Amino acid sequence: MNETLLEVRNIRKSFFRKEALNNVSLNVKKGEVFGLLGPNGAGKTTLIRVINRIIEPDEGSVRFDGHLMEANDLKRIGYLPEERGLFKDMTVENHAMFLGKLRGLETKDIRNKMQFWFDTFNMNDWRKKRIEQLSKGMAQKVQFMCAVLHEPDLLILDEPFSGFDPVNVELIKKQLIQMRADGKTIILSTHNMKNVEEICDRAALIHEAKKIAEGTISELQGEQKTGLYAVRFRGNMLTFVNALWTGFEIYDKTEHGDNRFTVRVTMRNESSFEDLLKVLIGHVTIESAWEVMPTMQDVFINLVQPVSHEE
Amino acid sequence: MKNSLLIALRELRARVWSRSFLAMSFIGPLAVLVFTYLIFAFGDEGEQKWNVLIADPTNYMQGKIMPGKDNSITYSFASNSIDHEVFREGSQYKDFDALIEINEKVLENKVSHVFFREAPSTRLRTKVQYQVERRMEEVFADEKFGISVQRYRKIKKPLLMSFVDVYDPYGESNSDNAWVGFFMGGIIILFIGLFGMTILRSVAREKSNRIVEVMMGTCSPRQLMTGKILGVGMSAMLQFLIWTVIIGFGLYWMRETLFVDILDPRNANFDAMAEQMQNQSYAAKQFSSVEYNRFVDLVYNKINFGLMLSYFIGFFIGGYLFYAAFFASLGASMGTESDGQQFVLPLVFILLIALYAGYYTMNYPGSSLVAWLQYLPFTSPVVAMVKLAQGYGEDGYQIYISMTLLYASAVAMLFIAARIYKNGILQFGHRLRLVHLLKWLRKT
Numbered sequence: 001m002n003e004t005l006l007e008v009r010n011i012r013k014s015f016f017r018k019e020a021l022n023n024v025s026l027n028v029k030k031g032e033v034f035g036l037l038g039p040n041g042a043g044k045t046t047l048i049r050v051i052n053r054i055i056e057p058d059e060g061s062v063r064f065d066g067h068l069m070e071a072n073d074l075k076r077i078g079y080l081p082e083e084r085g086l087f088k089d090m091t092v093e094n095h096a097m098f099l100g101k102l103r104g105l106e107t108k109d110i111r112n113k114m115q116f117w118f119d120t121f122n123m124n125d126w127r128k129k130r131i132e133q134l135s136k137g138m139a140q141k142v143q144f145m146c147a148v149l150h151e152p153d154l155l156i157l158d159e160p161f162s163g164f165d166p167v168n169v170e171l172i173k174k175q176l177i178q179m180r181a182d183g184k185t186i187i188l189s190t191h192n193m194k195n196v197e198e199i200c201d202r203a204a205l206i207h208e209a210k211k212i213a214e215g216t217i218s219e220l221q222g223e224q225k226t227g228l229y230a231v232r233f234r235g236n237m238l239t240f241v242n243a244l245w246t247g248f249e250i251y252d253k254t255e256h257g258d259n260r261f262t263v264r265v266t267m268r269n270e271s272s273f274e275d276l277l278k279v280l281i282g283h284v285t286i287e288s289a290w291e292v293m294p295t296m297q298d299v300f301i302n303l304v305q306p307v308s309h310e311e
Numbered sequence: 312m313k314n315s316l317l318i319a320l321r322e323l324r325a326r327v328w329s330r331s332f333l334a335m336s337f338i339g340p341l342a343v344l345v346f347t348y349l350i351f352a353f354g355d356e357g358e359q360k361w362n363v364l365i366a367d368p369t370n371y372m373q374g375k376i377m378p379g380k381d382n383s384i385t386y387s388f389a390s391n392s393i394d395h396e397v398f399r400e401g402s403q404y405k406d407f408d409a410l411i412e413i414n415e416k417v418l419e420n421k422v423s424h425v426f427f428r429e430a431p432s433t434r435l436r437t438k439v440q441y442q443v444e445r446r447m448e449e450v451f452a453d454e455k456f457g458i459s460v461q462r463y464r465k466i467k468k469p470l471l472m473s474f475v476d477v478y479d480p481y482g483e484s485n486s487d488n489a490w491v492g493f494f495m496g497g498i499i500i501l502f503i504g505l506f507g508m509t510i511l512r513s514v515a516r517e518k519s520n521r522i523v524e525v526m527m528g529t530c531s532p533r534q535l536m537t538g539k540i541l542g543v544g545m546s547a548m549l550q551f552l553i554w555t556v557i558i559g560f561g562l563y564w565m566r567e568t569l570f571v572d573i574l575d576p577r578n579a580n581f582d583a584m585a586e587q588m589q590n591q592s593y594a595a596k597q598f599s600s601v602e603y604n605r606f607v608d609l610v611y612n613k614i615n616f617g618l619m620l621s622y623f624i625g626f627f628i629g630g631y632l633f634y635a636a637f638f639a640s641l642g643a644s645m646g647t648e649s650d651g652q653q654f655v656l657p658l659v660f661i662l663l664i665a666l667y668a669g670y671y672t673m674n675y676p677g678s679s680l681v682a683w684l685q686y687l688p689f690t691s692p693v694v695a696m697v698k699l700a701q702g703y704g705e706d707g708y709q710i711y712i713s714m715t716l717l718y719a720s721a722v723a724m725l726f727i728a729a730r731i732y733k734n735g736i737l738q739f740g741h742r743l744r745l746v747h748l749l750k751w752l753r754k755t
Contacts, residue, residue: 054528087522089325
C-alpha cells in the first residue's frame with residue numbers, strides 16, 4: 001500500500017520565459033487517490049502533461065514503478081484531460097475500439113471491457129450512435145470509459161466531474177472508489193474540494209508554479225486548524241456562558257430551537273478540550289462535542305490567498 | 312509505427328465514408344471524361360483554313376497543285392527560296408499560315424518541311440500531304456522519268472512531310488505530349504492542394520476539440536502527424552486509383568464505341584470500305600481513315616500511359632509528402648480553427664507557381680531556369696512530369712535526380728514539420744505569427 005508508484009522529482013518547465021513549474025516534486029503511492037489541487041493557471045495541467053510525456057520538462061525526472069518513465073509505461077496510464085474531445089463522426093463503439101487499440105488492447109479484450117462499461121453506465125442503446133448525437137453528459141461517460149478501458153494502473157483525471165449532473169457524479173465517484181479498492185492509483189485534479197475530502201487519501205497543492213503543500217487530507221486540514229471547538233447542547237444559553245468562565249471564549253453560536261444550541265469556542269490560557277467538557281458537564285446537557293477542523297475549501301483558500309496576486 | 316498505422320486507418324475510414332470523398336471520386340473522373348469526349352468530338356469542329364505558300368525556286372510544280380473539293384487550303388507559289396526565319400518575320404508573308412519548300416533536296420531525300428504558324432489538325436496535315444504528294448508524283452512521273460503516274464505510284468518512295476513550328480523550328484516547346492505531362496502535373500498539384508487543406512483543417516479541428524491531447528496520452532506527436540499524413544495520403548491514392556479506373560474504362564469504352572480505331576485491322580469493315588472506294592475519291596477515303604482529331608491520336612496513340620502513370624505515382628507521393636508536412640505543421644500551429652489564413656495563402660501561391668512552372672516548361676523546355684525548376688522540390692512534381700512527357704532524350708538521368716531530391720526534401724520537411732507540430736499542437740488561443748513558427752522550430 002505504501003509503495004511509491006509515481007515519483008516526480010524537481011520538475012521545471014517554462015513557456016516563452018513564463019515559468020509553469022518551478023522545482024515541483026511529489027510522490028504518489030500505489031492504491032491511493034491523490035488530489036492535485038491549485039487555482040487556475042497554477043501549473044497542474046502542465047504537471048499532468050509532463051507525467052503523461054505529452055510535454056518534456058526543462059529539468060527534472062519522472063519515475064514510474066521504480067524506473068525512469070518510458071513511452072511503454074503510457075499503456076499502464078489512463079488519462080482524461082480537462083478539455084477533452086472525441087471524434088464526432090465516429091460511433092461510440094468504434095471510438096472506444098480505436099482508443100483501446102492505441103492503448104495496445106486486442107479487439108476481443110476491448111469488446112469485453114466495453115460491455116462492462118456499457119452495462120455500468122446503462123449505455124447499451126447508444127453504442128452504435130455517432131458521438132455528435134450524444135448529450136454532453138453521455139459524451140463524458142464515453143470519455144471516461146475510453147480513459148479506463150485498458151484498466152490502467154495509474155488513472156489521471158483532470159476535472160472528471162465537470163459537466164456531470166449529481167447522479168452521474170455519484171456514479172463516477174463510486175467507480176473511482178471501486179478502482180481504489182481494486183488497487184488502482186488515481187490522480188485527481190479538481191477544484192471541487194468536497195470531492196477531495198470524500199475520495200482523496202492525500203493531496204498536493206500547487207500555486208504559482210510551486211508545490212506549497214503535500215500530505216494526507218487530515219494532515220493538510222490539521223496544519224490549517226484554528227483551535228476552534230464546537231459543543232452541541234440542550235439547556236440555557238446563559239448557564240452555558242457562565243459555566244465557561246475565563247478559560248474559554250465564545251467564537252459564534254447557532255440556535256436550533258427547543259433550547260438546543262451549537263456553540264464554537266476558542267481556548268484561553270492553557271485550557272484543553274477536556275477542560276471544556278469538565279466545566280460544562282452538570283450545567284447543560286451535551287449532545288456532542290468536537291474539534292472544528294477546516295474544510296479543504298478553507299485549507300485551499302488559506303494557502304492560496306496570502307500569496308495570491310489575482311484580484 | 313503501429314500507432315501511426317492505426318491513426319492512418321482511422322483517418323482513411325473517416326475520409327472514405329465522407330460525402331465529399333464519394334462525390335469527388337465519381338464526379339471528378341466523370342467530368343474529365345466528359346471534357347475529354349467534348350475535345351474528341353468537337354476539338355476540330357471549327358475547320359481550319361490554311362493559306363499555304365510553296366517556295367519553288369526551281370519551278371518544279373509549275374504553279375500547279377491539285378486541291379480537293381473543299382476550299383480549306385489555298386496555295387500560292389513563290390519562285391524564290393524563302394528561309395523559315397524570313398517567312399516568320401517578313402511582313403509580306405504574314406497572311407500565309409504555312410510555308411512548304413520544294414527544291415532538289417526534297418526530290419532526292421523525299422523529305423519536305425512544312426513550317427506552320429499555328430499547329431494544323433491531323434485532317435489538314437493529311438490533306439496538305441496528299442495534295443502536295445499528288446502533284447510531286449506528276450512531276451516525277453512525267454518530267455523526271457517519263458512514265459505514267461499510275462506506274463510511278465507503284466514504284467515510288469513516299470514523300471515524308473515534316474511539320475515544323477516556325478516559331479519553334481527545333482521542336483523545343485509545347486508539343487501535345489507536353490500538355491499531357493502538364494495535365495498530370497496539374498492533377499498532382501490539385502490533389503496536393505485539396506488533400507493538404509484536408510490535413511490542415513483536420514489537424515486544426517482535432518486540436519481545437521482537444522481530442523489530440525487524449526491521443527497524445529498514448530502516442531508521440533510524430534506518430535500523430537505521420538498517421539494523419541499517411542491516412543489522408545492513402546485516401547488520396549485511393550481516390551486517384553478510382554479516377555484511374557473510371558477514366559481508363561471510360562477511354563476504353565469510347566475507343567470501342569465512339570472513336571473506333573479504323574486503322575486497326577480488327578476493326579476494319581471491308582464491305583463498307585469497298586463501297587466507300589467506289590463512291591468516294593481516293594482522297595476522301597484517305598481522310599476518312601484519320602477522321603478523328605489530334606486529341607484522339609494523342610490520347611490513344613502517343614501517350615505511354617504505363618510510364619507516365621508510374622512516374623506520376625512517384626512524383627505524386629513525393630510531392631504530397633513534401634507539401635503535406637507544411638500543411639500539417641501549419642494546422643498544428645494555429646491558435647484557433649480560423650487562425651493561420653495568412654500562412655495558407657503563401658502555400659497556395661507556391662502551388663500556383665509550381666503549376667505555372669509546368670506551363671513555363673512546356674514553352675521553354677531548354678531554358679536554364681527549367682533546369683533548376685526540375686530539381687526544386689516545390690516545382691519538380693509538375694516540371695518533371697512535363698519534361699517526361701516531352702521526352703528527356705539522352706538526359707534521362709535528370710528525372711532520377713529530380714525524384715531523389717524531392718524525396719530527400721520530403722523527409723527533411725517531415726522532420727522539420729514534426730518539430731513545429733510537437734511544440735505547437737498544445738498551444739491554444741494565440742494568433743499565429745512567424746515568430747511562433749521560428750521559436751517552435753528552434754525548440755527541441
